[in-house]
Amino acid sequence: MSQPDPSEITPEHIYLNRRQFMLGLGALTAGLALGACGGTTKTPAAATPLNQVTPYSGPETDDLQHELTSYESVTHYNNFYEFSLDKERVAQLAQDFQTSPWQVVMGGLVRNPRSFGLDDLLAFDQEERVYRMRCVEAWSMVIPWIGFPLWKLLEIVEPTAEAQYVRFETLYAPNRMPGQESAVLDWPYVEGLRLDEARHDLTILSTGLYGKSLLPQNGAPVRLVVPWKYGFKSIKSIVKIDLVEDMPLTSWMQASPREYGFYANVNPNVPHPRWSQATERRIGVSGRRETLLFNGYGDQVAHLYAGMDLEKNF
Numbered sequence: 001m002s003q004p005d006p007s008e009i010t011p012e013h014i015y016l017n018r019r020q021f022m023l024g025l026g027a028l029t030a031g032l033a034l035g036a037c038g039g040t041t042k043t044p045a046a047a048t049p050l051n052q053v054t055p056y057s058g059p060e061t062d063d064l065q066h067e068l069t070s071y072e073s074v075t076h077y078n079n080f081y082e083f084s085l086d087k088e089r090v091a092q093l094a095q096d097f098q099t100s101p102w103q104v105v106m107g108g109l110v111r112n113p114r115s116f117g118l119d120d121l122l123a124f125d126q127e128e129r130v131y132r133m134r135c136v137e138a139w140s141m142v143i144p145w146i147g148f149p150l151w152k153l154l155e156i157v158e159p160t161a162e163a164q165y166v167r168f169e170t171l172y173a174p175n176r177m178p179g180q181e182s183a184v185l186d187w188p189y190v191e192g193l194r195l196d197e198a199r200h201d202l203t204i205l206s207t208g209l210y211g212k213s214l215l216p217q218n219g220a221p222v223r224l225v226v227p228w229k230y231g232f233k234s235i236k237s238i239v240k241i242d243l244v245e246d247m248p249l250t251s252w253m254q255a256s257p258r259e260y261g262f263y264a265n266v267n268p269n270v271p272h273p274r275w276s277q278a279t280e281r282r283i284g285v286s287g288r289r290e291t292l293l294f295n296g297y298g299d300q301v302a303h304l305y306a307g308m309d310l311e312k313n314f
């Protein structure tokens, strides 16, 4: 499959509005791509050796021996609609975003509601973890995240017996996040996990990557990383985590339920309504590779979905 046309990687309602807008301007060749991950055909600039300035000493591949994506690409090719729909502009627009002070308020169906400041979060054990992160329009990166398992916070707040899901919210502050001035999504950005997914060891809250603190474009000061799911599940700049009984309505399900499901497990066998998801393009590497079920983490996570129809629960 060749690169999807920008019209193919956009939730329909946004695409149609955008198309009318562009037709109005006569700008038929506009290259801006919308969608949970966007899908411009441009390749990010070749790796510049930033990680030679501050040497990175962690692993150079993930557990499938896939090479890391360059620090330059990881920090300059981003999806963060609170700043821009253009993946190559997010870094610049987010550069002055203030991430201190910061509080993550944890509550809902828990015995011990608590609020965690940045220092609390940074005090948790930090580990080098090399995950394959991928996006919904079939591009992927291999990123050495630093973080700690979300279960560590869940253990502290103690979900009650009624709690079945975890609901996450990004900061809402249109004066600091200019993308929130436009109604492209219903702000704040909301994501969710089933409680057993949230308790899985691979599910982390990340505060850094490549041995450095997160930059704003990657979701500073704290973002979720769920490596067996499409990129949009990994919500950035989290301020609120609630334990809830019912499946939360996530931003992407609300925007386009036909295209974006709650589970969003990476699955080459379930095409997006408008394109195949069988192959992906690794940023910085030419050609395409076959997409792996659960992004290659099947041994560790498939049991969570035993007996479920993955075509219905996409």
Ligand SMILES: Nc1nc2c(c(=O)[nH]1)N[C@H]1C(S)=C(S)[C@@H](COP(=O)(O)O)O[C@H]1N2
Binding pocket: 036, 037, 074, 077, 078, 079, 080, 081, 082, 133, 134, 135, 136, 170, 189, 217, 218, 219, 230, 231, 232, 233, 234, 235, 236, 237
């Ligand atoms: N708050 C918020 N979180 C978000 C997004 C977003 O627009 N806003 N984009 C998601 C998508 S679609 C992807 S692919 C990843 C991208 O993370 P990265 O830029 O650090 O690679 O962030 C996810 N988390």
Ligand SMILES: [Mo]
Binding pocket: 036, 037, 038, 079, 134, 135, 136, 137, 230, 231, 232
């Ligand atoms: Mo994405």
